[in-house]
Amino acid sequence: MTPFFPLLLLFLPISSTSALDFLFNSFNSTDLTLIKDAIVESSVVRLANDSAQLSSGQAFYPSRIPMKPTSNSTSLSSFSTSFVFSILPQISTSPGFGLAFVLSNWTSPPGALAGQYFGIFSSETVPSVSPLLVVEFDTGRNPQFNDPDDNHVGIDLNSLVSNITKPAGYYNSTTGDFIPVNMRSGQNVHAWIEFDGNSFQINVTIAPAGVSRPARPLLSVTNPDIANYVSADMYVGFSASTVKWAEARRVLAWSFSDTGVARDINTTNLPVFLPPTLSSSSLSSGAIAGIIIGCVVFSILCLLGIYWFWRNNRLKEEENDEIEDWELEYWPHRFSYDELKQATNGFSKEMLLGAGGFGRVYKGTLSNNMEVGVKCVNHDSKQGLREFMAEISSMGRLQHKNLVQMRGWCRKGNELMLVYDYMPNSSLNRWVFDKPEKLLSWEGRRRVLADVAEGLNYLHHGWDQVVVHRDIKSSNVLLDADMRGRLGDFGLAKLYQHGEAPNTTRVVGTLGYLAPEVATEAAPTTASDVYSFGVVVMEVACGRPPIETWAAEDEQILIDWVRDLYDEGKLLEAADKRIEGEYTAEEMEAILKLGLVCCHPNPQRRPTMREVVAVLVG
Numbered sequence: 001m002t003p004f005f006p007l008l009l010l011f012l013p014i015s016s017t018s019a020l021d022f023l024f025n026s027f028n029s030t031d032l033t034l035i036k037d038a039i040v041e042s043s044v045v046r047l048a049n050d051s052a053q054l055s056s057g058q059a060f061y062p063s064r065i066p067m068k069p070t071s072n073s074t075s076l077s078s079f080s081t082s083f084v085f086s087i088l089p090q091i092s093t094s095p096g097f098g099l100a101f102v103l104s105n106w107t108s109p110p111g112a113l114a115g116q117y118f119g120i121f122s123s124e125t126v127p128s129v130s131p132l133l134v135v136e137f138d139t140g141r142n143p144q145f146n147d148p149d150d151n152h153v154g155i156d157l158n159s160l161v162s163n164i165t166k167p168a169g170y171y172n173s174t175t176g177d178f179i180p181v182n183m184r185s186g187q188n189v190h191a192w193i194e195f196d197g198n199s200f201q202i203n204v205t206i207a208p209a210g211v212s213r214p215a216r217p218l219l220s221v222t223n224p225d226i227a228n229y230v231s232a233d234m235y236v237g238f239s240a241s242t243v244k245w246a247e248a249r250r251v252l253a254w255s256f257s258d259t260g261v262a263r264d265i266n267t268t269n270l271p272v273f274l275p276p277t278l279s280s281s282s283l284s285s286g287a288i289a290g291i292i293i294g295c296v297v298f299s300i301l302c303l304l305g306i307y308w309f310w311r312n313n314r315l316k317e318e319e320n321d322e323i324e325d326w327e328l329e330y331w332p333h334r335f336s337y338d339e340l341k342q343a344t345n346g347f348s349k350e351m352l353l354g355a356g357g358f359g360r361v362y363k364g365t366l367s368n369n370m371e372v373g374v375k376c377v378n379h380d381s382k383q384g385l386r387e388f389m390a391e392i393s394s395m396g397r398l399q400h401k402n403l404v405q406m407r408g409w410c411r412k413g414n415e416l417m418l419v420y421d422y423m424p425n426s427s428l429n430r431w432v433f434d435k436p437e438k439l440l441s442w443e444g445r446r447r448v449l450a451d452v453a454e455g456l457n458y459l460h461h462g463w464d465q466v467v468v469h470r471d472i473k474s475s476n477v478l479l480d481a482d483m484r485g486r487l488g489d490f491g492l493a494k495l496y497q498h499g500e501a502p503n504t505t506r507v508v509g510t511l512g513y514l515a516p517e518v519a520t521e522a523a524p525t526t527a528s529d530v531y532s533f534g535v536v537v538m539e540v541a542c543g544r545p546p547i548e549t550w551a552a553e554d555e556q557i558l559i560d561w562v563r564d565l566y567d568e569g570k571l572l573e574a575a576d577k578r579i580e581g582e583y584t585a586e587e588m589e590a591i592l593k594l595g596l597v598c599c600h601p602n603p604q605r606r607p608t609m610r611e612v613v614a615v616l617v618g
């Protein structure tokens with residue numbers, strides 16, 4: 001393309017018969033029309049800005065492609081395209097949203113939302129405003145869109161509820177076996193889309209870059225209705241949207257043809273964006289070969305090591321029934337595995353209370369009829385486990401009426417089971433916004449906030465050591481039989497970090513609750529706990545989660561929205577309308593202001609938990 005291309009475009013009538021055939025093995029900033037936060041960086045398209053709270057971006061081919069030979073035509077034009085993309089998670093357990101290949105009548109469809117809406121769809125109940133045909137490469141499971149899993153490919157016709165989806169993978173051309181492809185590993189994924197306008201057929205195929213094109217497509221749909229979702233000329237390109245630290249989406253190469261089969265992309269020299277420990281971008285093939293040989297040797301050594309460890313362990317287990325000396329030092333009570341197995345009906349599905357980043361939680365009934373919650377956490381190494389045990393044993397000594405009391409623990413292999421008091425009324429979010437059957441009253445909400453503040457104050461100031469919780473959120477606030485709030489999961493964030501490879505710095509916590517400084521300094525402090533507590537205060541006052549992607553764009557981030565309303569002097573508009581009448585304006589304003597000051601961007605300006613308790617308890 002010449003630099004005059006955009007100029008020429010002005011003078012050339014776009015004829016609906018002009019053939020289009022292009023191949024980008026790399027990109028520069030003039031090759032595509034970049035919308036919103038999309039940029040070209042090191043010859044690669046990055047669709048959204050990963051350090052912004054919510055971001056979305058699109059990259060389209062600069063001119064429209066003709067899709068209907070005449071505007072009355074019942075048959076459609078055909079095209080063939082292939083591209084290479086990479087989706088790299090920043091927090092591997094956080095949900096991602098993937099990216100979308102898009103045929104759209106508009107480059108910025110009105111009402112398009114960020115978050116799980118790919119930056120191109122509007123909310124699911126309102127049909128999108130423009131003809132829109134999307135192939136989604138989705139890395140998040142959104143139950144409201146009937147997503148089958150968190151790694152699937154689907155075809156969307158004006159709606160995020162896909163017309164058809166398949167788990168990501170490909171069929172081996174010789175054996176016919178289905179081989180899954182993890183799209184969220186950072187590896188380069190090669191995708192091919194064939195659109196036959198005469199028979200209304202779309203075929204989608206994916207494979208890891210380097211694997212030659214599988215003969216059988218992953219998805220093949222024939223649907224004459226497709227004509228209704230296509231206008232005479234359409235923009236073709238990519239779209240994605242993200243929440244802070246979710247994942248980076250890149251398009252590395254793209255080839256397209258509306259006259260025949262799209263030209264082959266040579267994937268050999270494309271950059272690779274793997275997670276930090278495995279990064280091998282711009283490595284020579286010699287170095288790659290070296291790494292592969294190194295990996296193979298390393299794996300063999302590891303296998304030998306594991307075998308040796310396992311054999312040793314087994315011998316030891318047989319000798320002393322798995323209890324090692326160091327374990328006996330720890331308080332509180334050590335349960336036997338059989339005792340917990342019996343209490344939870346053999347860790348049966350019926351007893352499962354929930355599963356999260358740290359592992360699964362079961363309900364159990366001990367032989368003395370005491371009801372408990374049993375949290376199972378997997379740990380990679382015994383060394384890390386031992387360090388963690390030292391900590392958990394001191395956590396076990398933490399006792400406060402507003403903490404979920406730990407009753408004991410058990411270890412089986414590298415799995416650790418922590419036994420807590422059972423909390424019959426589940427967690428705070430269930431009573432405030434997650435489809436609550438019964439809303440918590442204003443009185444109840446204030447009491448729970450005061451309880452949590454007291455519990456957190458105890459962790460920060462009430463003990464000989466400062467304990468930073470690191471994962472304060474409404475789903476970690478549990479309600480006991482009297483509907484009093486208790487803080488759970490303290491100390492677990494630390495375990496999470498011990499389990500990491502030593503040279504990856506990973507942010508610990510939950511999206512939406514993280515203080516801004518945690519991203520840059522990665523050293524959680526009591527002030528970052530105060531920030532997360534401030535987010536919980538606002539959730540409770542406003543009755544909504546910290547990130548609400550289907551809200552209007554300026555209302556999606558709870559804190560920003562409340563702060564804007566405060567600046568405009570309309571703070572009360574943020575209050576939960578469902579409990580209107582239960583609170584006085586002064587009470588609500590005081591709580592919202594407390595939330596805002598706790599969420600002050602500057603950690604030094606936030607109050608301490610001691611000060612917060614003074615406000616809430618009086």
Ligand SMILES: *[C@@H]1O[C@H](CO)[C@@H](O)[C@H](O)[C@H]1NC(C)=O
Nearest residue numbers: 001002003027028029030031
């Ligand atoms: C972008 O690449 C095209 C060729 O694909 C080239 O003609 C053009 O000069 C490049 N533009 C810039 C700004 O580098």
Ligand SMILES: *[C@@H]1O[C@H](CO)[C@@H](O)[C@H](O)[C@H]1NC(C)=O
Nearest residue numbers: 037039049050051052053055
């Ligand atoms: C991404 O967003 C951050 C925070 O909003 C901003 O500081 C930065 O300049 C943005 N980067 C790009 C490339 O737009």
Ligand SMILES: *[C@@H]1O[C@H](CO)[C@@H](O)[C@H](O)[C@H]1NC(C)=O
Nearest residue numbers: 068069070071072073074232
């Ligand atoms: C399209 O249809 C309209 C009426 O249905 C007709 O008047 C017009 O001539 C048609 N155009 C073409 C190009 O067939």
Ligand SMILES: *[C@@H]1O[C@H](CO)[C@@H](O)[C@H](O)[C@H]1NC(C)=O
Nearest residue numbers: 105106129130131230231232
């Ligand atoms: C597609 O967009 C064009 C303007 O860009 C508009 O005139 C046309 O009505 C749109 N088509 C549909 C079906 O919305």
Ligand SMILES: *[C@@H]1O[C@H](CO)[C@@H](O)[C@H](O)[C@H]1NC(C)=O
Nearest residue numbers: 161162163164223224225226
């Ligand atoms: C897919 O589209 C076809 C034809 O429009 C329709 O009959 C079918 O119900 C759709 N399936 C889903 C799951 O939306």
Ligand SMILES: *[C@@H]1O[C@H](CO)[C@@H](O)[C@H](O)[C@H]1NC(C)=O
Nearest residue numbers: 172173174175176179211212
């Ligand atoms: C397909 O299966 C054959 C036989 O198992 C194997 O040799 C080949 O590497 C596989 N190809 C791909 C692309 O997975």
Ligand SMILES: *[C@@H]1O[C@H](CO)[C@@H](O)[C@H](O)[C@H]1NC(C)=O
Nearest residue numbers: 194195196201203216217220
């Ligand atoms: C789609 O795949 C099917 C099954 O492999 C094949 O028969 C058909 O020709 C393909 N269609 C296109 C447009 O490539």
Ligand SMILES: *[C@@H]1O[C@H](CO)[C@@H](O)[C@H](O)[C@H]1NC(C)=O
Nearest residue numbers: 264265266267268269270285
């Ligand atoms: C791909 O590029 C590499 C390096 O430029 C070259 O050695 C190889 O022959 C190319 N492969 C094809 C199929 O063109």
